[in-house]
Amino acid sequence: MSLASAARAALPPLLVFLAFLGAWHLACAVLALPAYLVPPPAEVAREAVAHAGELAEAALLTALGALGGLGLSLVVGGLVAVLFSQSQVAARSLYPYAIFLQTVPIVAVAPLIVVWFGTGLQSVILTAAILSVFPIITNGTTGLVRVDPQLLELFAMSDASRLQLLLKLRLPGSLPYFAAGAKISGGLAVIGAIVGEFFAGFGADDLGLGAVILQTSGRLQTAYLFAAIFAATLLGLVLFGAVALLGELALRRWRGREQTLH
Numbered sequence: 001m002s003l004a005s006a007a008r009a010a011l012p013p014l015l016v017f018l019a020f021l022g023a024w025h026l027a028c029a030v031l032a033l034p035a036y037l038v039p040p041p042a043e044v045a046r047e048a049v050a051h052a053g054e055l056a057e058a059a060l061l062t063a064l065g066a067l068g069g070l071g072l073s074l075v076v077g078g079l080v081a082v083l084f085s086q087s088q089v090a091a092r093s094l095y096p097y098a099i100f101l102q103t104v105p106i107v108a109v110a111p112l113i114v115v116w117f118g119t120g121l122q123s124v125i126l127t128a129a130i131l132s133v134f135p136i137i138t139n140g141t142t143g144l145v146r147v148d149p150q151l152l153e154l155f156a157m158s159d160a161s162r163l164q165l166l167l168k169l170r171l172p173g174s175l176p177y178f179a180a181g182a183k184i185s186g187g188l189a190v191i192g193a194i195v196g197e198f199f200a201g202f203g204a205d206d207l208g209l210g211a212v213i214l215q216t217s218g219r220l221q222t223a224y225l226f227a228a229i230f231a232a233t234l235l236g237l238v239l240f241g242a243v244a245l246l247g248e249l250a251l252r253r254w255r256g257r258e259q260t261l262h
Contacts, residue, residue, distance in 0.1 A: 039223040048227035054212070055231045061208040063235055065121060065193035066186075069128020070243075073185055076129065077136025078178065084137070085144035085170060086162070102134040106192060110199040119200045124208070127196030132185035136178065143177025144170045179247030186243040190236040209235070 021041050027033065028040040035043060048055065080098065084091040110127050117123045147170060155165050197210025207215070209232045216225040 036220050036222050039226060043223045044226040044230070047221075047223040048230065051224060051227065054207075055209075055227060058207050058209045058212045058228070059231050059235050061206060062190065062193050062197065062210065062232070063239070065124035065196060065208065066128050066189040066235070066239060068121070068125035069130075069132055069192055069196075070182070070185055070189040070239075072125060072129040073133035073136050073189065074178075074182065077133045077181070077185075078140055080133075080137050081140030081144055081174075081178075082166070082171075084141045086166070091141070098134060098137050101130055106131050106195050107198075110195055113196070114199050123200035124193050124196035127200070128189045128192030131192030131195070132188040135181040135184040135188070137181075139177040139181030139184075140174060143174025146177075147173055176251060179251060182243050182247060183240060186239045187236045190232065190239055194232055 024038075025041050028038060039047075080094070084095065106127060109130060110123075113123050113126050113130075117126060144166075151169055151173075152165075155169055160168070193208070194210035194213070197208040198214060201208070201211050209228055212228045213225060213232070216222075216228060
């Protein structure tokens with residue numbers, strides 16, 4: 001993507017964001033909203049600048065938990081997807097439990113994780129992984145079982161083993177599905193990390209964005225709270241964009257090899 005095309009793609013959402021800031025400012029001014037309820041954008045910006053160092057450190061800690069959770073979900077979700085694609089009995093038996101991970105509120109599970117694994121990074125990573133693993137399982141399984149029948153016949157004519165079929169046909173063909181699942185899971189991992197920090201945290205001296213949000217809401221530091229929320233949103237967008245970019249690069253290599261083979 002060229003710089004000009006990237007600028008054209010970024011312009012519409014940027015204009016919407018500016019319009020949102022303008023409407024927010026007008027609402028605060030016209031309705032005389034109390035600052036402890038809805039602070040004006042300028043005050044939120046001042047708090048963000050004043051606490052830029054703390055927010056950056058908190059964002060790095062949250063990013064560490066989110067990346068750890070995303071990595072764990074990719075490994076576990078990928079293995080489960082392979083198992084489901086190779087065994088219908090396993091898929092029918094275990095898929096309801098995969099749905100269970102998606103449907104049970106994470107705020108109900110997070111306290112149990114703290115009881116079982118204690119506070120700290122490991123519990124934050126586990127919470128993020130639980131919330132982000134389902135898209136990997138569902139998208140990966142779909143990609144592994146959705147194979148061109150003609151290619152399956154070709155491999156069968158070549159007396160390919162089940163392992164060869166998996167490694168040379170199913171896994172390469174499922175890469176776009178895994179990439180799509182990873183993009184969804186990237187945003188969910190940030191949410192999971194923040195929820196994990198609500199309960200587990202990193203310690204009294206190490207505060208992630210979740211802990212900052214809890215502290216500022218309890219102290220009615222609303223402008224700082226808004227700044228922390230925007231920082232969490234920005235972190236989610238960055239992680240989503242990074243995963244999407246890596247997925248696109250991997251897909252380009254995969255398509256290049258595919259064209260070479262043809």
